Structure formats: structure tokens, C-alpha cells
Amino acid sequence: EPEVTQTPSHQVTQMGQEVILRCVPISNHLYFYWYRQILGQKVEFLVSFYNNEISEKSEIFDDQFSVERPDGSNFTLKIRSTKLEDSAMYFCASSPTSTGNTEAFFGQGTRLTVV
Amino acid sequence: KNQVEQSPQSLIILEGKNCTLQCNYTVSPFSNLRWYKQDTGRGPVSLTIMTFSENTKSNGRYTATLDADTKQSSLHITASQLSDSASYICVVRAGGGYNKLIFGAGTRLAVHP
Numbered sequence: 723e724p725e726v727t728q729t730p731s732h733q734v735t736q737m738g739q740e741v742i743l744r745c746v747p748i749s750n751h752l753y754f755y756w757y758r759q760i761l762g763q764k765v766e767f768l769v770s771f772y773n774n775e776i777s778e779k780s781e782i783f784d785d786q787f788s789v790e791r792p793d794g795s796n797f798t799l800k801i802r803s804t805k806l807e808d809s810a811m812y813f814c815a816s817s818p819t820s821t822g823n824t825e826a827f828f829g830q831g832t833r834l835t836v837v
Numbered sequence: 838k839n840q841v842e843q844s845p846q847s848l849i850i851l852e853g854k855n856c857t858l859q860c861n862y863t864v865s866p867f868s869n870l871r872w873y874k875q876d877t878g879r880g881p882v883s884l885t886i887m888t889f890s891e892n893t894k895s896n897g898r899y900t901a902t903l904d905a906d907t908k909q910s911s912l913h914i915t916a917s918q919l920s921d922s923a924s925y926i927c928v929v930r931a932g933g934g935y936n937k938l939i940f941g942a943g944t945r946l947a948v949h950p
Contacts, residue, residue, distance in 0.1 A: 726880075757938075765881065765926070765940040778937055813880050823869055823888060826938065828880030 724748040726829035728814050734835045735804055743799045743832045745814030754797045755815040755826065756789065758782070765813065771797065772820065804836045839864045841941035843927050849947045854917055858944045860910040860927030868932040872901050872912045875924045875943065884912070884925075917948045 727746045735741050747754050756768040769779040771789050786808075788800045797816075801808055814829045841862045850856050862870070869888045873881035885894045885901040887910070893902045898921075900913045912925055924943035931937050 757940075764942050765938075767937050767939070770937065811878075815880075823886045825883055825886065828882070830880050831878070833878075 724827075726814055726816055726827050728812075728829035728832050730832060731830065732833045732835070734837060737806060737836055738803055740800065740802045741804060741834060743801070743812050743814075743834070745797045745799070745816075745829055746795050747797055747814065747816030748818075748827055749795070751816035751818050751827075753777075753817045753820045753824075754789075754791070755817075756799045757813040757815065757828075758810045759813065759831075760807075760810040768799075768812075770820075777820075801834075804834075806836050809834055809836045839929070839931060839939050841927055841929050841939050843941040843944050845944055846942070847945040847947070849949060850917055852917060852919055852948050852950050855913065855915045856917060856946065858912045858914075858925050858927075858946070860912070860941055862908050862910070862927070862929045862939075862941075864908075864929040864931050864939055866932035867905070867908075868930040870901075870903055870910050871928040871930065871938070872899070872910075873926045873928055875926055877923075881926055881928075914946075917946075919948050919950060922946060922948045 729744045754771045759765045769783045770777045811831045813831045815826045817824045817826045844859045871886045872884040875881045887903045898915045903910045926943040927941040
């Protein structure tokens with residue numbers, strides 16, 4: 723069964739460093755998303771991406787964050803100058819369309835720890 | 838502000854028993870409501886999606902209800918199994934967005950033998 727895959731599963735980085743979280747969405751999907759979940763808190767929407775551009779973003783997704791689809795398969799989230807409060811589980815998701823009852827499929831997540 | 842609230846926060850039941858989880862939401866405009874199961878350290882997996890016009894939807898031992906007038910939903914699990922131990926998250930899709938999903942905090946269910 724097709725699935726969204728994320729790498730790495732766990733990333734430890736020093737405060738102030740840049741990290742890139744990688745995702746391979748399901749191959750025929752057109753819409754891609756990043757969500758994050760700080761430990762013990764709700765999953766929060768970060769950004770949606772379609773047709774090589776951001777279609778919607780939350781207030782969390784400030785200039786520190788950027789997304790890119792560098793090739794036909796990968797979808798990346800870059801976090802510049804990481805802060806301690808960026809420590810969270812980051813989930814990538816994809817969907818074939820964006821309408822109505824379209825299912826969003828989530829990856830297993832990347833646990834980011836900023837020390 | 839769009840919000841999804843769930844109760845209880847956590848629940849312990851014995852294997853084979855039934856349980857019901859609750860969700861209240863204030864999301865506008867409303868598109869649909871989903872229940873997800875999330876195992877510890879894993880991504881959420883969809884159980885059901887319900888639109889405004891649907892009152893009940895089943896997926897195996899999971900049955901979700903939706904009352905769009907009172908903005909309430911429930912997830913009923915019958916004949917619980919040890920593998921049902923997980924967080925169950927109520928998620929509302931806001932209309933007009935690119936699948937922008939608003940998550941509840943989840944109910945952590947533990948099924949004991």
C-alpha cells in the first residue's frame with residue numbers, strides 16, 4: 723500500500739543550526755502538507771503546497787521556515803536558525819486533491835530535538 | 838477562533854468492553870469531521886470522514902456520529918482490543934482551505950487485559 727515516508731525518523735541539532743526534514747509523498751498526490759506536534763500538545767497545521775508554491779500557511783510558519791519540492795518526488799521542510807521551542811514531531815502529509823472528503827495521508831513523522 | 842475540544846483526556850477500559858469518545862468543535866466554515874487513530878510516535882491514521890449531511894458512519898468496530906447542529910461528534914468503539922490502545926483524535930477540516938485540518942488534543946485510550 724502506498725505510504726508517505728519521512729526521513730530521518732529522529733534528528734538532533736544544536737540551537738542556531740539549520741535542518742532539512744525530508745518527505746516522499748504518495749506518488750500520484752498533488753497536495754502536500756507539513757504539520758507539527760510539540761510533545762503533549764495538539765497537532766498543528768504549518769503549510770500546504772500545491773503546484774510548486776505555498777497555497778496556505780499558518781501563523782507558525784514564519785520566515786524561519788521554508789518548503790521546497792526540489793524534484794519530482796521529495797518535499798522538504800527547512801528550518802533555519804533552530805530554537806529550543808522548535809523541538810517537536812513534524813509530520814508530512816499528502817492528498818490527491820484538496821476538495822471535500824479528500825483523505826490526507828500522514829507519514830510516520832520526524833522527531834526534531836533542538837539542544 | 839477555530840477550536841476542537843475532546844473528552845475525556847484519557848480513558849482506561851478492559852478488553853472486550855465498549856467506549857465512547859466525545860468531540861465538540863467551533864470551526865467555521867465547516868467542511869467535514871474526521872476521526873484519526875495515532876499510535877505513540879507514529880502519524881495519524883484516518884478512521885472516518887463525515888460531512889455535514891452524515892449522522893453516522895461505521896468502520897469495522899468504530900462508529901462515528903455527527904450532530905452538525907450542536908457541533909458535536911462521538912466515536913464509539915465496540916468490543917475493544919488491546920491493539921485499540923492509542924490516541925484518538927477528532928479533526929475538523931475548515932472549509933475553503935487546502936485541506937487545512939484543525940486537530941483536537943485527542944483522547945488517550947488504554948485497553949487492559
